[in-house]
Amino acid sequence: MSLVLRNLQRVVPIRRVPLRKKIDILRSVLGVQKFDLGVVCVDNKNIQHINRIYRGKNVPTDVLSFPFHENLKAGEIPQPDFPDDYNLGDIFLGVEYIFQQCKENEDYYDILTVTITHGLCHLLGFTHDTEAEWQKMFQKEKQVLEELNQHMGTRLQPLSRDLF
Numbered sequence: 001m002s003l004v005l006r007n008l009q010r011v012v013p014i015r016r017v018p019l020r021k022k023i024d025i026l027r028s029v030l031g032v033q034k035f036d037l038g039v040v041c042v043d044n045k046n047i048q049h050i051n052r053i054y055r056g057k058n059v060p061t062d063v064l065s066f067p068f069h070e071n072l073k074a075g076e077i078p079q080p081d082f083p084d085d086y087n088l089g090d091i092f093l094g095v096e097y098i099f100q101q102c103k104e105n106e107d108y109y110d111i112l113t114v115t116i117t118h119g120l121c122h123l124l125g126f127t128h129d130t131e132a133e134w135q136k137m138f139q140k141e142k143q144v145l146e147e148l149n150q151h152m153g154t155r156l157q158p159l160s161r162d163l164f
Contacts, residue, residue, distance in 0.1 A: 001036045001086055003027070009043035011096045015109065022113045022148065026120055029147045031077055037123075038090035039116065047094030060097040062159075063115045065122035066090045072125030074136050091119035110156055113148070117141055118159040 141158035
């Protein structure tokens with residue numbers, strides 16, 4: 001189904017075509033290519049506002065995920081009853097924050113891809129509130145990124161690798 005990739009900020013340039021290609025591969029690897037997905041790129045001010053409203057944290061962040069299907073078990077693919085329910089949800093990327101956090105030897109677009117992978121895992125019920133949940137999410141991110149790496153010739157690592 002459709003992928004909506006919106007850039008609502010002007011701080012950091014976004015090359016949509018290669019990013020869209022990577023997101024399509026990620027969706028295919030996860031087996032959710034038939035689901036709609038929204039990916040919205042925002043600046044620090046807007047991601048901080050969203051983070052304050054939905055998480056009570058008044059700071060910018062890298063990614064916020066809003067699943068269409070709530071209460072999924074980690075890794076569970078939604079089983080919609082109606083065509084309109086083929087929707088994963090929305091991922092908001094704090095692209096300015098991500099850019100600022102990039103280390104000198106890191107490629108910004110690679111980090112965006114890893115961050116989107118993390119957000120997609122959240123849309124599929126993965127969390128990292130406990131070490132056991134983190135371990136499951138880390139393994140899924142690692143598996144997905146390894147498959148992407150084979151397609152793209154990259155060497156991406158999970159975002160949550162140093163969480164616990």
